[in-house]
Amino acid sequence: MINKRIERKKALDFSDKLLSWHQNINRGLPWVGIKDAYRIWLSEIILQQTRVEQGLPYYQQFIRRFPTVRSMAEATEDDVLRLWQGLGYYSRARNMYYTAGMVTQQYRGKFPTSYDELIKLKGIGAYSAAAIASFAANEPRAVVDGNVVRVLARVFGLSIDYQRSEGKKLFSHVAQQLLPVEKAGRYNQAIMDFGALQCVPRGPECGSCVMERICYASRKKQVARLPVKRKKHELKKRYLHFFIICHQDEVLIEQRTAKDIWKGLYQFPLIETEAETPFNELLQSDKAKSLGLEAMQGMKDINRHKQKLSHQELHFTVYQLWCRSNTFNTLARQYMAVPAIHLKKYSFPKTLAYYTDISLYSIK
DNA sequence: AATTCGGGGGT
DNA sequence: ACCCCAGAATT
Known part of the structure; x- marks a missing residue:
């Protein structure tokens, strides 16, 4: 045939x-x-x-x-x-x-x-x-x-x-x-x-x-x-918790380098889980401890988004936090500290691009 | 040979 | 909800 x-x-x-x-x-x-x-x-x-x-x-x-x-x-x-x-x-x-x-x-x-x-x-x-x-x-x-x-x-x-x-x-x-x-x-x-x-x-x-x-x-x-197509299988669910960590006029970001979605794009510090996880449970993770999240202010500001890709269902939770200068300076060694007004110079996944808008940051 | 890469619009 | 889009690279 x-x-x-x-x-x-x-x-x-x-x-x-x-x-x-x-x-x-x-x-x-x-x-x-x-x-x-x-x-x-x-x-x-x-x-x-x-x-x-x-x-x-x-x-x-x-x-x-x-x-x-x-x-x-x-x-x-x-x-x-x-x-x-x-x-x-x-x-x-x-x-x-x-x-x-x-x-x-x-x-x-x-x-x-x-x-x-x-x-x-x-x-x-x-x-x-x-x-x-x-x-x-x-x-x-x-x-x-x-x-x-x-x-x-x-x-x-x-x-x-x-x-x-x-x-x-x-x-x-x-x-x-x-x-x-x-x-x-x-x-x-x-x-x-x-x-x-x-x-x-x-x-x-x-x-x-x-x-x-x-x-x-x-x-x-x-x-x-016609045409005949095989049926697609169930979407894998992923839970992405992003932390917009601010200090004065700067924000922490990093570039995605893994063999995964959005390779080459930028994102805010991320904790990913396999199931829905509330903030107080996230705090127990090693990643949360290395970020020092517990000592930061403002975790009540939460936004949620759901996005469906062809093979994955993404659940976003976005937190905005403020942290002290010594913590921020320490984190700035592993992440990039970027002035909020420059966030638009970087490429973010569609859902996160919303958070590059300067109006979300109170710059003095 | 099947799976994995985004995001949006039509029905 | 589900389907499909001027597909290609990777596993």
Whole structure:
């Protein structure tokens, strides 16, 4: 089933209908129809697992701040992470920064446009390499993203889970057979727009669809069942207790370096537990003792937040405390003591970014 | 070959 | 609630 063969005539029928449908489509996206491989790359990284509407403002900010790949390479990773703050999947930003340096050095700032070169770069996988190569150089590589999987699963009745490695082979093989070699860029844009605008995940209007006659799912009433995806398992719950420890106009923060969520971002001193834990129990922990929390003032100021990630359910408890100068100076050796007015220079997880607002701190 | 990386919007 | 998003890296 991995090598499903699509008849030549059927492939042409599909691509013709698709390209003809796409004649009237223009979403006005700034990275569509351009040839600058750097900008195309930037858009593809931002849009990985991210909706166009969510990524668009980030794209504009990045282009304004980093007009060229060299300008990004000359910044710091912290600069890039700060601009990326709130977008999620932060390894994209770290890999993007790394690749900007690589391209600036190895390619002298001229971004590669061939699939074989692109696929070697960090943060660029099969999808992004095909997208950049086809958009920037019209190289005939078929993209397979979530939109394409949905369209192909329905039109050609592909019922294997794309997340499985067999699924990846099948979908990319089918996609490549459908690609009209001489119109690669246009076709790739068309099939993604088709998935995003017409063949939508839930409740597509098949009655007005140009593919209705040739669509397997429409004929067999399988539209709601395709594409097939494995069910996801239960979210792991984590309890994060952050302590905003202040002294005069300064606050303690640290950078996350572990192989975990938010690597590279900053946070306030943290005590993590596996279950909900009240403050007086937290005080018993070694971490609380090393922080000297018991002697601090203001533990009645508590905020709670709940945030769901794709694999975890996070329970935040945020305390604001004031401590004496000798304690603060001791802690400032393990943490960073930062003036509250400078907190906005650091990249925080979305939920914590709220606490970088200076209005929360009474600065004299 | 499966899991793990955020955060937001649609239904 | 649950699903899905212009996926890639890691285990």
